[in-house]
Amino acid sequence: MLSPLLLAAARSRRMRGLVTSIPLTRGVVDRFVAGDDLAGALHAVGELDAAGLRVTLDHLGEDTRDRAQATATRDAYLELFTAFADHGYAGGADASVKLSALGQALPGDLALDHAREICAAAGRVGMTVTLDMEDHTTVDSTLEILGKLRVDFPWVGVAIQSMLRRTEGDLKDLVGEGSRVRLVKGAYAEPASVAFQSKRDVDRAYVRALRTLMNGDGYPMVGSHDPRIIEIALSLAAGRSPSSYEFQMLYGIRTAEQRRLAEGHRMRVYVPYGADWYGYFMRRLAERPANLVFFLRSFTSR
Numbered sequence: 001m002l003s004p005l006l007l008a009a010a011r012s013r014r015m016r017g018l019v020t021s022i023p024l025t026r027g028v029v030d031r032f033v034a035g036d037d038l039a040g041a042l043h044a045v046g047e048l049d050a051a052g053l054r055v056t057l058d059h060l061g062e063d064t065r066d067r068a069q070a071t072a073t074r075d076a077y078l079e080l081f082t083a084f085a086d087h088g089y090a091g092g093a094d095a096s097v098k099l100s101a102l103g104q105a106l107p108g109d110l111a112l113d114h115a116r117e118i119c120a121a122a123g124r125v126g127m128t129v130t131l132d133m134e135d136h137t138t139v140d141s142t143l144e145i146l147g148k149l150r151v152d153f154p155w156v157g158v159a160i161q162s163m164l165r166r167t168e169g170d171l172k173d174l175v176g177e178g179s180r181v182r183l184v185k186g187a188y189a190e191p192a193s194v195a196f197q198s199k200r201d202v203d204r205a206y207v208r209a210l211r212t213l214m215n216g217d218g219y220p221m222v223g224s225h226d227p228r229i230i231e232i233a234l235s236l237a238a239g240r241s242p243s244s245y246e247f248q249m250l251y252g253i254r255t256a257e258q259r260r261l262a263e264g265h266r267m268r269v270y271v272p273y274g275a276d277w278y279g280y281f282m283r284r285l286a287e288r289p290a291n292l293v294f295f296l297r298s299f300t301s302r
């Protein structure tokens with residue numbers, strides 16, 4: 001039962017200090033994170049773009065309680081949009097945003113205001129924005145902010161987690177025309193009162209939600225590396241036009257499959273970058289225990 005321990009560690013300040021202070025960690029982190037800064041992200045995007053893959057960029061960071069930090073995150077996205085426009089990558093690209101990094105936990109409308117500025121700047125260069133979904137305590141607030149943003153920016157998308165029991169109900173409001181929904185299984189440790197606990201139940205819920213999205217009028221984004229899910233998505237999408245849905249995978253995971261799918265379908269890679277990689281990295285370790293072995297081996301092989 002390593003996953004719950006790793007997910008608990010993802011939230012621990014002590015573990016963060018320990019793991020990020022080990023120089024060797026960096027080599028393993030590089031598999032999942034495109035770089036510490038925008039230059040690293042642009043380099044990765046150049047390679048993905050050349051291979052015909054679309055991108056969504058995530059400036060790493062989460063759970064901010066500091067107003068200045070939240071404003072710095074907003075500024076990082078504004079800088080990203082300018083760089084994308086300058087490099088010719090902006091058209092059709094997307095940015096993934098964690099509202100908790102924009103001040104969601106702080107009083108007032110800080111996260112909404114920052115998200116508005118991010119959406120306005122993205123729209124000006126021809127990019128879209130997708131709100132990541134974080135732990136279950138943030139879902140109501142995230143969907144409320146989504147609704148407000150969509151009044152002015154109807155193309156703003158959101159990630160929805162099949163592991164949450166509430167998802168079937170939430171999707172009823174998210175299947176209308178133009179609604180961009182990235183369906184994922186969910187990466188956070190959640191109690192049984194709100195979330196399915198077994199992989200089987202989460203996968204089944206994923207397929208039910210996928211069916212709802214594919215039968216709706218919105219734009220489903222299939223966020224999964226699971227070969228069975230991809231196969232089912234392909235068959236559910238058979239009656240849809242190829243430009244009315246897309247696949248999405250994370251940077252560094254199943255890269256050959258990303259390129260294979262890109263040959264006949266829209267395929268987008270989620271590219272995280274930035275110095276605050278700890279929480280994101282620990283969730284990737286938790287998803288696959290073999291990653292932890294790889295991580296530990298990097299210490300003994302030197």
Ligand code: FAD
Binds near residue numbers: 184223285
């Ligand atoms: P799984 O059953 O976990 O994995 C299927 C197979 O994929 C595995 O057997 C393995 O071969 C491969 N694989 C999966 N994960 C890894 C890994 N870490 N390392 C190596 N191989 C792996 N979660 C959220 O809670 N909120 C979000 O906003 C969010 N955004 C996401 C955006 C995108 C584009 C994607 C692809 C995922 C996102 N996730 C998000 C994470 C998601 O919830 C899952 O935790 C993650 O995708 C693993 O689930 P899976 O569907 O790939 O299936």
